[in-house]
Amino acid sequence: MSTNTEERVRSIIxxxxxxxxxxxxxxxxxxxxxxxxxxxIVELVMTMEEEFDMDIPDEEAExxxxxxxxxxxxxxxxxxxx
Amino acid sequence: MSLVKPLALVTGASRGIGAAIAEKLASHGFHVLINYVSxxxxxxxxxxxxxxxxxxxxxxxxxxxxxxxxxxxxEFISKKTQTTGAALEVLVNNAGISEDGxxxxxxxxxxxxxxxxxxxxxxxxxxxxxxxxxKNRKGSIIQISSVVGExxxxxxxxxxxxxxxxxGLTKSxxxxxxxxxxxxxxxxxxxxxxxxxNALNETQKTAIIEGIPLxxxxxxxxxxxxxxxxxxxESRYITGQVIGINGGLYI
Numbered sequence: 001m002s003t004n005t006e007e008r009v010r011s012i013i014x015x016x017x018x019x020x021x022x023x024x025x026x027x028x029x030x031x032x033x034x035x036x037x038x039x040x041i042v043e044l045v046m047t048m049e050e051e052f053d054m055d056i057p058d059e060e061a062e063x064x065x066x067x068x069x070x071x072x073x074x075x076x077x078x079x080x081x082x
Numbered sequence: 083m084s085l086v087k088p089l090a091l092v093t094g095a096s097r098g099i100g101a102a103i104a105e106k107l108a109s110h111g112f113h114v115l116i117n118y119v120s121x122x123x124x125x126x127x128x129x130x131x132x133x134x135x136x137x138x139x140x141x142x143x144x145x146x147x148x149x150x151x152x153x154x155x156x157e158f159i160s161k162k163t164q165t166t167g168a169a170l171e172v173l174v175n176n177a178g179i180s181e182d183g184x185x186x187x188x189x190x191x192x193x194x195x196x197x198x199x200x201x202x203x204x205x206x207x208x209x210x211x212x213x214x215x216x217k218n219r220k221g222s223i224i225q226i227s228s229v230v231g232e233x234x235x236x237x238x239x240x241x242x243x244x245x246x247x248x249x250g251l252t253k254s255x256x257x258x259x260x261x262x263x264x265x266x267x268x269x270x271x272x273x274x275x276x277x278x279x280n281a282l283n284e285t286q287k288t289a290i291i292e293g294i295p296l297x298x299x300x301x302x303x304x305x306x307x308x309x310x311x312x313x314x315x316e317s318r319y320i321t322g323q324v325i326g327i328n329g330g331l332y333i
Contacts, residue, residue, distance in 0.1 A: 037261065039216070039258070039259075039261060039262065043216060046213070
């Protein structure tokens with residue numbers, strides 16, 4: 001489950017930000033390392049919400065700075081629901 | 083060259099300026115979604131006129147003052163884009179009402195209705211359209227504001243506040259969405275022959291015409307031509323602008 005989530009998250013990020021898969025590491029910062037702007041982040045959050053069928057509140061979204069933050073959040077939220 | 087026609091949504095398109103805009107956009111190859119709320123017969127008439135002229139359109143009923151109905155309508159549009167491969171490229175926020183009266187007699191309900199129908203509705207449809215357009219990295223949003231939003235008009239405090247609000251919406255949204263190649267502009271019609279201006283008596287009309295340098299009222303067609311230009315790639319370098327179309331009434 002968690003590997004699968006990780007792969008899906010990485011693949012969405014590569015797609016949306018048009019970056020190479022090898023640049024998308026757990027510690028990669030969206031803004032500093034992956035060149036995202038604020039609109040990219042909103043789009044990313046919206047896509048994650050659709051892909052994982054969950055609501056991500058703005059205050060949670062604001063805390064997600066790196067790829068790892070997103071993977072951890074989605075894993076935690078999915079396991080809480082099951 | 084794609085065979086699928088891009089979609090254009092025009093709110094309040096069953097009559098007046100909205101109907102003229104819908105027909106013009108259809109003539110430029112858009113599949114036009116004719117929004118209406120109460121007058122289904124008129125909306126179907128507009129659709130039929132478009133189809134008879136070789137264009138493509140369909141009616142789409144939703145109340146622009148209802149966030150839930152807007153959401154349902156955009157779910158329908160989103161599904162349509164997925165099944166047909168056509169993107170929503172154009173949104174024209176045209177739906178509006180005017181309830182005139184001096185501020186001393188202004189009722190809160192009337193103020194709410196005017197702001198909701200003219201301004202809040204436009205912000206909510208922009209929000210939904212932005213979602214779809216951002217994915218395509220392409221789009222043109224056009225607000226039908228009014229010259230009274232720029233110059234003011236005694237007896238139209240609520241209406242002119244709503245129309246001026248659309249100008250603020252246009253400028254901010256243009257900045258938010260520019261990086262996604264979505265343009266946002268407003269047009270500000272002066273006196274255009276519609277049901278709204280037909281309600282004026284002859285004395286009022288004469289007084290109005292005296293204030294218009296070109297000396298006559300505009301037609302829906304005049305606004306439609308400008309909107310079509312803003313919808314098409316010919317205007318690709320224009321965003322965040324407020325373009326007057328008023329016969330010189332406000333310069």
